[in-house]
Amino acid sequence: GQQLNQSPQSMFIQEGEDVSMNCTSSSIFNTWLWYKQEPGEGPVLLIALYKAGELTSNGRLTAQFGITRKDSFLNISASIPSDVGIYFCAGQVGRAGTASKLTFGTGTRLQVTL
Amino acid sequence: DVKVTQSSRYLVKRTGEKVFLECVQDMDHENMFWYRQDPGLGLRLIYFSYDVKMKEKGDIPEGYSVSREKKERFSLILESASTNQTSMYLCASSLGASVYNEQFFGPGTRLTVL
Numbered sequence: 602g603q604q605l606n607q608s609p610q611s612m613f614i615q616e617g618e619d620v621s622m623n624c625t626s627s628s629i630f631n632t633w634l635w636y637k638q639e640p641g642e643g644p645v646l647l648i649a650l651y652k653a654g655e656l657t658s659n660g661r662l663t664a665q666f667g668i669t670r671k672d673s674f675l676n677i678s679a680s681i682p683s684d685v686g687i688y689f690c691a692g693q694v695g696r697a698g699t700a701s702k703l704t705f706g707t708g709t710r711l712q713v714t715l
Numbered sequence: 716d717v718k719v720t721q722s723s724r725y726l727v728k729r730t731g732e733k734v735f736l737e738c739v740q741d742m743d744h745e746n747m748f749w750y751r752q753d754p755g756l757g758l759r760l761i762y763f764s765y766d767v768k769m770k771e772k773g774d775i776p777e778g779y780s781v782s783r784e785k786k787e788r789f790s791l792i793l794e795s796a797s798t799n800q801t802s803m804y805l806c807a808s809s810l811g812a813s814v815y816n817e818q819f820f821g822p823g824t825r826l827t828v829l
Contacts, residue, residue, distance in 0.1 A: 631814075632814050641823075643805050643821050643822050649815075689757060695814070702748075704760075705759070706757050707755055
């Protein structure tokens with residue numbers, strides 16, 4: 602099955618810094634999602650994007666659905682220690698039924714130092 | 716709050732053993748999913764189910780089977796465990812098959828096959 606390429610693979614940043622990560626695909630997706638996984642837990646949905654070009658914010662997080670439908674970006678502003686975790690992008694081709702299954706990215710591991 | 720629970724957080728099994736991983740959700744969700752998570756590969760879909768007694772293969776079904784006898788319970792079965800099945804296994808559920816229905820994840824089962 603297809604996988605999405607995420608970069609960077611890992612990031613070590615200082616508290617207060619801004620963070621950017623992206624996800625690219627060789628094929629088109631009609632929905633892009635961003636999840637965060639904290640240590641010892643399952644992934645939790647942060648932001649969902651349903652339209653090409655869409656820019657959506659959730660607190661300090663902002664995500665964009667690329668115009669080509671083949672990429673997405675996540676930015677975190679003014680990072681804090683609780684931002685630590687693995688961030689996954691996920692894409693969906695269809696709107697419902699079996700076509701709505703998720704394809705996940707390879708993950709970006711974020712570490713925040715004080 | 717949606718709760719997805721997995722029967723074990725950690726499991727150690729021997730090569731050739733039959734292994735059952737259990738997942739239960741308490742929100743009357745129609746859909747349930749099994750993923751495996753490996754470093755650098757992200758989450759990959761093994762099997763999913765849209766209804767009781769109904770199952771569909773995901774991207775990496777080889778070596779696995781599933782069972783859904785009741786709506787709230789979805790079991791992943793490793794018929795004859797092998798060392799390459801050592802991984803983190805994540806269960807998820809969603810209300811329906813629409814892309815607008817968020818997938819909620821359990822905490823994961825870390826399986827080691829010796």
